[in-house]
Amino acid sequence: MSTDFHLQQAxxxxxxxxxxxxxxxxxxxxxxxxxxxxxxxxxxxLGIALPGMANLHSHxxxxxxxxxxxxxxxxxxSFWSWRDVxxxxxxxxxxxAVEAIAxxxxxxxxxxxxxxxxxxxxxxxxxDGTPHDDPGEMAARICAAAETTGIALTLLPVLYRWxxxxxxxxxxxxxxxxxxxxxxxxxxxRARHHAGxxxxxxxxxxxxxxxxxxxxxxHTILPLAEGGPVHIHIAEQTAEVDACINTTGSRPVRLFLxxxxxxxxxxxVHATHMDAGEIxxxxxxxxxxxxxxxxxxxxxxxxxxxxDYLAAGGRIGIGSDSHIRIDLAEELRLxxxxxxxxxxxxxxxxxxxxxxxxxxxxxxxxxxxxAIAQATGRIAVGQRADLVELDQRHPVLAGRSGDALxxxxxxxxxxxxxxxxxxxxIARVKDGRSVCxxxxxxxxxxxxxxxxxDWTS
Ligand code: NGQ
Ligand code: ZN
Numbered sequence: 001m002s003t004d005f006h007l008q009q010a011x012x013x014x015x016x017x018x019x020x021x022x023x024x025x026x027x028x029x030x031x032x033x034x035x036x037x038x039x040x041x042x043x044x045x046l047g048i049a050l051p052g053m054a055n056l057h058s059h060x061x062x063x064x065x066x067x068x069x070x071x072x073x074x075x076x077x078s079f080w081s082w083r084d085v086x087x088x089x090x091x092x093x094x095x096x097a098v099e100a101i102a103x104x105x106x107x108x109x110x111x112x113x114x115x116x117x118x119x120x121x122x123x124x125x126x127x128d129g130t131p132h133d134d135p136g137e138m139a140a141r142i143c144a145a146a147e148t149t150g151i152a153l154t155l156l157p158v159l160y161r162w163x164x165x166x167x168x169x170x171x172x173x174x175x176x177x178x179x180x181x182x183x184x185x186x187x188x189x190r191a192r193h194h195a196g197x198x199x200x201x202x203x204x205x206x207x208x209x210x211x212x213x214x215x216x217x218x219h220t221i222l223p224l225a226e227g228g229p230v231h232i233h234i235a236e237q238t239a240e241v242d243a244c245i246n247t248t249g250s251r252p253v254r255l256f257l258x259x260x261x262x263x264x265x266x267x268x269v270h271a272t273h274m275d276a277g278e279i280x281x282x283x284x285x286x287x288x289x290x291x292x293x294x295x296x297x298x299x300x301x302x303x304x305x306x307x308d309y310l311a312a313g314g315r316i317g318i319g320s321d322s323h324i325r326i327d328l329a330e331e332l333r334l335x336x337x338x339x340x341x342x343x344x345x346x347x348x349x350x351x352x353x354x355x356x357x358x359x360x361x362x363x364x365x366x367x368x369x370x371a372i373a374q375a376t377g378r379i380a381v382g383q384r385a386d387l388v389e390l391d392q393r394h395p396v397l398a399g400r401s402g403d404a405l406x407x408x409x410x411x412x413x414x415x416x417x418x419x420x421x422x423x424x425x426i427a428r429v430k431d432g433r434s435v436c437x438x439x440x441x442x443x444x445x446x447x448x449x450x451x452x453x454d455w456t457s
């Protein structure tokens with residue numbers, strides 16, 4: 001069965017249009033798009049319609065520990081002390097918990113205006129580090145969550161092998177992640193099997209970082225991508241930049257670009273610390289820089305050189321990574337505010353002819369879709385009907401039209417202006433709430449009661 005939509009105002013690839021009608025085919029693809037047409041009686045009517053955005057970087061389980069590491073320890077707190085808390089927390093998670101948390105995360109993402117998720121999935125094994133009977137059990141649970149919530153999933157099973165650049169043995173806290181390339185191939189095969197039952201799933205691969213996977217490991221596993229997306233964490237913390245220079249003589253992004261041809265299949269997550277040459281060459285590669293501004297702030301990573309990178313034509317997308325907050329508007333706002341605070345200017349990440357919010361929104365829609373190989377981020381024929389409707393009656397948007405709608409949403413609003421969300425033409429958020437929020441949040445709460453029972457921060 002096909003469905004017709006009528007969009008009163010819509011952001012199309014060429015700009016804003018009024019009275020847009022879409023015919024959406026049974027697989028959720030936009031078959032026809034006409035501009036300047038009145039609504040027909042059976043049309044699904046949307047007021048202000050934006051394309052859905054991909055959230056390109058998620059470790060879903062970390063949502064459940066948001067707020068549990070905000071207490072200073074005996075020394076200086078850092079990313080690394082946060083990571084110890086994170087390892088202690090994930091020790092408590094079984095497959096049921098992983099599914100419950102992932103579903104909650106996806107519900108919150110949909111309600112914020114994200115229509116697709118890139119799940120960078122490394123919590124593979126049982127607590128003692130033995131693979132599950134089905135080594136892809138945890139991947140199956142991520143897929144089950146996506147089946148419940150309806151978000152489009154790009155599953156990125158992770159290769160995690162070492163504890164540092166010199167290939168130090170993994171630590172006990174890392175035992176649930178560890179795989180050598182043989183087991184990794186099985187994990188990817190099982191991920192493909194489980195994702196196969198979802199309508200909009202993509203599987204890619206992800207060497208965790210230059211710390212956790214060697215260049216040789218990366219070259220060994222690359223064929224498993226089968227042309228799909230490849231993601232890696234890189235240059236997030238200055239300590240890892242220093243360790244990389246000490247062991248290899250190169251900065252991480254430089255080392256990587258020199259040793260591994262990077263193209264538009266790649267997403268380099270964070271890439272926070274780059275010199276001018278790295279910025280120029282990453283921008284020229286066609287890869288996406290996967291930015292996670294709220295997590296990067298929360299973890300004390302540093303500030304991505306957004307102005308120079310965008311000026312060089314670099315591609316970006318947004319992820320919510322540790323999920324300290326899940327809010328599309330807030331991520332883009334912080335990306336711009338980081339620049340304003342350090343440069344003492346306004347409207348830094350902007351471009352001629354469009355507003356700052358519009359410029360950032362467009363860039364993150366395009367880069368996000370590219371990075372996780374999902375047909376989202378554009379309202380156009382041949383794309384999936386992933387539609388985010390803003391609430392015309394919300395005070396934050398009062399009297400606005402065109403780019404001012406996006407600016408007001410991103411700079412003055414949050415998820416509360418998102419009224420409805422369709423993924424592949426199916427309504428997943430109505431009146432601001434995921435249609436499965438109640439069941440998902442009930443299960444989440446019960447799960448957290450158990451996990452938190454004897455937790456001490
Ligand atoms: C992760 N998160 O894989 O969850 C990492 C922490 C690590 C971020 N890098 C673990 N933000 O990098 O070793
Ligand atoms: Zn990450």
